[in-house]
Amino acid sequence: MAATSAPPASAHANGNGSHAGMAAQVGPPTNPMATALLTDQYQFSMAYAYWKAGKHADRAVFDLYFRKNPFGGEFTVFAGLEECIKFIANFKFTEHDISFLQSVMPMCEGAFFDYLREVDCSDVEVYSIPEGSVVFPKVPLMRVEGPVAVVQLLETPFVNLINYASLVTTNAARHRHVAGKSKVLLEFGLRRAQGPDGAISASKYCFMGGFDATSNVLAGNLFGIPLRGTHSHAFVSSYMSLDEIPDKALRSKDGSRVCQDFVSLVQEWLKKIQEADSLGAFGDSNQSELAAFASYALAFPSNFLALVDTYDVMRSGIPNFCAVALALHDLGYKASGIRLDSGDLAYLSIEARKVFRAVEKEFNVPGFGKMVITASNDLNEETIDALNKQGHEVDAFGIGTYLVTCYSQAALGCVFKLVEINSRPRIKLSEDVAKVSIPCKKRCFRLYGKEGYPLVDIMIRESEPSPKAGERILCRHPFIESKRAYVVPQHVEELLQCYWPGRSDEPRAELPSLDKIRSRCMQQLEKLRPDHIRRLNPTPYKVSVSAKLYDFIHRLWLNEAPVGELQ
């Protein structure tokens, strides 16, 4: 991983306090624009109203959760935690921020801005499910506790940093699932993403969700993600003829000899290919394309990968590629493969594979038939699934637009709801039951069954004893009375861990490396019962509350809801 940049201007000046110390440890947010001003105006209006009423330090607990899995699926991968922790570690208003706020809120008393000057997150506690975990609706992904005015200011940036991160990680995981473990997945989304850090986050989180590499050089630099990329159509069409290659010499891979005219060698091979009956008698290929390939091979003899669809894949791109690859082979190099970026990818990959196998046999080049075929061009879950059903010979998929913009569902609806204030539980009602919040400061557990699969998540009140392996526990649907089941878990995992202890003595869970988070994600998906993860009609995973919490919710609900009057 590349080193992160210098500490942010907003970090605390006094380097010894525990808060400043933590800020230094976790580093600044990836995007320098993620500052304390990156929030909704109403968070400041509310902060002022709380402050005026002397309520700003009231101790509030908020849950961050979502209500529905995206993409018609029954699972979500939680991502964005590290950025949230970096955000709060560096949360501080600069004098520039304060003057701006004063200018837009001239009706507020000056002392309020003095209060804002002192605000940081040293009194905030963040408990969270580890990043890269598989998560489900209604269960808090994060529980944020602290002075109500401060925690409200965190609402918008937290939801912003979690929503897209979790959405695109889940999208990547879904693409990995449909492509299968053996395929190489490349994220090519930079140009179509929603702005520079739409792209940079996409690269990070697609890697987390199971992609192998990205085309985004800055993401490679920031996160150490492997980079991939060869050339474009413009490169091919920028060549006119073979005469444009001034230096035609190429030293053999072992350094023992120099081929003075690599271009002629390529032309000789092209002739042999065109004349070989076993290859189906190719006609004339495009010479500007041949020039581009030869030129590219001279620059990258050990990494020759050619885009073969600029003119005509089967009539021009494939024979030209084979000619250059065979010439490279003469000099001890092994070509990497081709990329297809248009047309019928199933058909073209199968036809290309046939040619590669025939070349292997005709010219006795072991391994040529296994040449890597990369496909790109508006791929997504559905098109990969369709390719699988048709049969194809693609080894690697380059996926852009649909992956990074989450085209089939461009937003995840994470919310941030008040569940307790000054130790008094709060509930948010709604005519839509799915929108009623689950009150109280809670602890959350995942219960595993005999076969090692997770069976159910359960939320309990903080004061209740934890579920224990081997002990029977009643799990209730939070809202539907008739849905309940006894479970005897084989293994119990507490979901919320302390990532930001504020002033408490709780030890802080470490923020793992991106590679470790990626492994966690892969393992968690592996552990999930297959019917929860399948594309068609997946089974919903069960999310429950303890009997005590169930009773409490429903008492509070009845208390708060007005009795209607039908007219």
Next chain:
Amino acid sequence: MAATSAPPASAHANGNGSHAGMAAQVGPPTNPMATALLTDQYQFSMAYAYWKAGKHADRAVFDLYFRKNPFGGEFTVFAGLEECIKFIANFKFTEHDISFLQSVMPMCEGAFFDYLREVDCSDVEVYSIPEGSVVFPKVPLMRVEGPVAVVQLLETPFVNLINYASLVTTNAARHRHVAGKSKVLLEFGLRRAQGPDGAISASKYCFMGGFDATSNVLAGNLFGIPLRGTHSHAFVSSYMSLDEIPDKALRSKDGSRVCQDFVSLVQEWLKKIQEADSLGAFGDSNQSELAAFASYALAFPSNFLALVDTYDVMRSGIPNFCAVALALHDLGYKASGIRLDSGDLAYLSIEARKVFRAVEKEFNVPGFGKMVITASNDLNEETIDALNKQGHEVDAFGIGTYLVTCYSQAALGCVFKLVEINSRPRIKLSEDVAKVSIPCKKRCFRLYGKEGYPLVDIMIRESEPSPKAGERILCRHPFIESKRAYVVPQHVEELLQCYWPGRSDEPRAELPSLDKIRSRCMQQLEKLRPDHIRRLNPTPYKVSVSAKLYDFIHRLWLNEAPVGELQ
């Protein structure tokens, strides 16, 4: 507008050269992550292959354009130009960048990195349609000319900076169109946008496309966009009773007197409202909500706007709001209005309006009936259209998720195609005619008819004379032979202007302020013939080429396309 921050680290050190001078004039990109590394890996592979072949300085011309208007419409608003110009003005590799590139491209010769160290955009020319213009498929939005290796490095960041900007500006313009000119449109998308600058760009470009304000404080700070926002459900549910308000005194607006117990005044008003027969005899309202409203009014007596749907809009939110608003009125303040965030917005807005009008009459409070009603909650073009059809009393719409993520179409497919190299035209063929590029360095014009509407855009070869007002010109469809028409324009507008002259003497068009770009956008949309902009079955706007360019395209096409052989 707020001042921009300090000049970027990557700006040229020598402050007197014209390139460095321009960098200083235009300032750094809004997002500090938009650096020279923000590009695809293959742009560097190609740069190396060009360099190895001695082709890197070949003079290339690329067109940036899109092929299809988004959202099923027939127009697009072009945005993102200023960020592109800022990008190239600051385009330079740091030593950190170079070391990183060396580490990921160890097979490249050292001299290549010396070349990269020297690369900047002083030899690049950018011609562009002005930002905020209405634009159409196939017509170049930008024409970028320069050394092929450098211009290729710009492809990815340019497309990234234009794609989402133009998409979301167009989305905003569509929302403005459906809402009508008289409504207030508020962008509330920060929490659901695709990352921090997905949100920051959205705020900028939604304002450009016709929105009035944003909730995003940082965007307000960066771009001077008006800010809006009041309070959330959490604020309401954080209150338990009226006893929680310690300081109940409120000075009247004119400063002449102090009401020592504003809360009692509110309670008196609530009683009057509940007892008034003309208001339909309200029952008991929620007291924690009343406390939250009273507390908020004490903090913002001149800006009292309440979210009224936490418990029950008509039974609790509206009477509570009216009580506080009437108490404020007693002290000379005018309440701002309410926000509805759930339920049937058409019905609730109409019912709320009835109550406001009845209050105006019952208590003789002129203007109370005109109280501003803001609606939010998953709004988009379709729901606003549906509200319009049902009838509603909403004055302002707060729009988030669907607006900023461009949910109905999350990407615009801008491409960047080579059209000429070393003065030789290039064409990119495709089996899909819509994907064939229009070759040659071109000039583009918009021809206006008698009624002032634009009639057609026309592309001509650079060497051709410009179309002139009053002179008949043949406009041909670029690909379909039978589609052509003579036009006698009343007025001719050249579309591509010089925004980055490189080393040429061309004067540089100014980058206007955001307010000016917004006005341009509004004017351009105003000028468009209504059938091009309507939501249902809009008429496509015509895009054409000159007779000369038509002939040239088709000659080149025939030359390059292989003759097929049916088997």
